[in-house]
Amino acid sequence: MQNSEYNFSKIEPKWQKFWADNATFKANDFDSRPKFYILDMFPYPSGAGLHIGHPEGYTASDAYKRFKISQGYNVLHPMGWDAFGLPTEQYAIKTGKHPKETTKTNVARFKEQLTKIGLNYDWDREINTTDPEYFKWTQWIFIQLFKKGLAYVEEKPVWFCPDLGTVLANEEVIQTNEGPISERGNFSVERRPIRQWVLKITDFADNLLAGLDSLDWPDSTKRLQTNWIGRSEGSRVTFAIDGYSESIDVFTTRPDTLNGATYLVLAPEHPLVSKLQSNEQAEIIKNYINKAKLKSDLERAELNKDKSGVPLGAFAINPINQKRIPIWVADYVLISYGTGAIMAVPAHDDRDFDFAKKFDIEILQVIDDEGSAKKNTDGTLAEAYTKEGPLMNSADLNGQDSKHAKQLVIELLTQMKSGKIEVNYKLRDWLFSRQRYWGEPFPVLWVTSKDYEKINQLFKPNGNPVESVIDGEIRLAVVIPEKQLPLKLPEIKNYKPSPDGQSPLSKAESWLNVYFNVSSGEIYKEPKKGAIQAKRETNTMPQWAGSCWYYLRYIDPNNSERIIDSAKEAYWKTPDLYIGGAEHAVLHLLYARFWHHVLYEIGVVSSPEPFKKLFHQGIILGEDGEKMSKSRGNVVNPEVIIEAYGADTLRLYLMFLGPLEAMKPWNTKGIEGIARFLRKLWRLLIIDNNATLNPKIDLQNTSTLDAESERLLHQSIEKVSKDYESLSFNTAISQLMILLNQMTKLEQIPKNAYEVLLQLTAPLAPHISEELWRHLGYNSSITEAPWPKVNKEKLKSDSVKIIFQVNGKYRGDAILPKTYSKESTIELAKNHPRVQAQIIDKKILKEIYVPNKIVNFVIK
RNA sequence: GCCCAGAUGGCGGAAUUGGCAGACGCGCCGGAUUCAAAAUCCGGUACCUUCGGGUGUGAGGGUUCGACCCCCUCUCUGGGUACCA
Structure with missing residues (x-):
């Protein structure tokens, strides 16, 4: 290794451990600082691990978090797992491995990968939608919806493949000239009516439409929801x-x-x-x-x-x-x-x-x-x-x-x-059930109409009973008592749906058939006095269910008594910033708003809208400009980049590629520029492997910057702060580069000035910044140092550059005092050699003068 | 078909109350350092040019003293949606 090498592989794990050990990013309930809640769309922990798209949005929110902490906010920035879902279930069908196990392995891997990127969360607030202590409350919300009369059952046609013996999602069916066939195996499929739970989102159509007005969302997303509701x-x-x-x-x-x-x-x-x-x-x-x-x-x-x-x-x-x-x-x-x-x-x-x-x-x-x-x-x-x-x-x-x-x-x-x-309305009621194993079971029992009359009103909906034909006879739905939640999934041997298209749960006989106490709601395995025979619902909830309200649980993740404590809810309220992909513009964001409106009506939350400000990060394409995919072979693995360049370089480069919201191609070559930037930042302070500080850095702060450098420093504080606030990280980074390049040219740099540069860089490149901060003699995290302030006085300049134009074309300029008169400025412009060459022998028809900006001569 | 977003050097991109187009970075060219390489540093880099200047932000038109920016028409790319009465 060479002298003064910036050794990221040594530094990065050290600071990741520091943040974890010191709980640097712990969010404190009821803290007196102003609160700020930043939310990322939580990932589905797939077996493939992170791809480059995950760190993009997550780096942005992580940088924003560090920025807000430095600004003095009490920041809540949690992470969790949207872990129910089809791929895990299909893996179970193939291998027989319990989805629970697969989920555990995948989550561990995701967590490790996130940590390696320097993404640090308050893990005390981690949630997992498949955790019974979490889905207990998903089921609880369903019970409230049921009781409010917002849930009903209907036979709805869905795709069914007799050869595979399973229900298929729309995207698993291919349309051909010979008719629809299954994606797997190319068997013919048919539409078959299957009993489904449906939620009355249409009752909230007008509320959901009206609520959009108050939201700070991209206009295109609002318009999408408006069109989707289609009033x-x-x-x-x-x-x-x-x-x-x-x-x-x-x-x-x-x-x-x-x-x-x-x-x-x-x-x-x-x-x-x-x-x-x-x-x-x-x-x-x-x-x-x-x-x-x-x-x-x-x-x-x-x-x-x-x-x-x-x-x-x-x-x-x-x-x-x-x-x-x-x-x-x-x-x-x-x-x-x-x-x-x-x-x-x-x-x-x-x-x-x-x-x-x-x-x-x-x-x-x-x-x-x-x-x-x-x-x-x-x-x-x-x-x-x-x-x-x-x-x-x-x-x-x-x-x-x-x-x-x-x-x-x-x-x-x-x-x-x-x-x-x-x-x-174009909006239809929400088809809210799946014939699958790996989802939340419905806390519902089906009873005969005769028994239904005997059952306590507590377990019935307001309004009409929910009715359906189960095993050839008419049955009515009741919910189980909230005390019995969570209703866990039964252990089964075969995760395949049954041949008639019913959920795999329909085969779990001993779980399925129970006895229900009509007044207390207690459930027994054996017949008992006061209990009637009942059959459990075998459908499970769709993946949307768990992701519909997760942002609330982060506020009070371990509460076993209530879904969320009111005092905590009143303190943290809803996310101040929600970052996630535009692919969820309609469904997830509309379903979550629907549930939040309902929770508002029943007094669980204190405001009707869950996501005040929304930002969509763009998609990172492969180097060929195409969507990254295994089959194209253009997938970029973040771990490979981290090994070669370090997490800080990856983070900076991801943000430097272009505007956060844009769709942009990855280019591995370009990362060199960012790597150089960080090496330069390192060398400016540390000149050899004994950590000798650069004598150019004036540790006593006795020197001052020249006026131009001083102005640039304060311009940079202003520009970088503004850009961070608007998540315009690409232009913030370019300003940091300009500032660093300027400092590199100086003979003497006051320590204060270098510190400002470090602090401005820290949110995006936290590991190197912490390390250099430590070398400057500080023992606490750089995020704890207050964010640099702009001195407006230093930004001021007495002179200004005036542009000289002829017929709107640039012909020259001059730096002039701001007080310079109109007449003198025009006179000076006329005498500028390049201007003179243009206007000589010509008639000046008009003289345009914009103070402190331009002089323009219109000639013929 | 409809709705939305976009088109700027070889590449990623910057520039907004309409006022120097191409910041910053990559790449490339030249130079310094080196036995050599890596790393580093310095200079150049939109196009054309008779070196005066001319032309340039997808195409065409318009408004303006002045347009990447505002208006109209069109082309292309990406995304969403689809017989919603």
């Missing part, structure tokens, strides 16, 4: 059916076009389809519906852009003009949105237009396009005119504008009791 205002219109007592309700956002409705469409699943079909059509309709059944909503959209449908042979009566119009069944109408039926106005809706063209149905224009629509040579519409405008062909309403006509039509319909104003 649309319109009206419900009731059509009578000619010759039947039933009627058909439709939802429309364009009641102004009601006179242009020339047919009605029912979704294939609509209950009236079977009643309304005429005999001669029955066979055709049956075939059509069967075909539609095999497709998911998604597929219908993708594979069936070409419209299809069958007329039912029945007719509806338009309430506004008594016109008799045909009723069709077509799969471009979805049962899951609105009423599952629409009024078709082909002149003013693209889909209806396509359909009407194909089946030669009347197209009646009722909105005047005023010459702006595309027309055929015969004057008919060549495509639907979907804009608003004055009405035509609409009797009394002719000439009214769409906006006003909408109101008039709704009023009219309301009077006639044939419709009303209505709001619809």
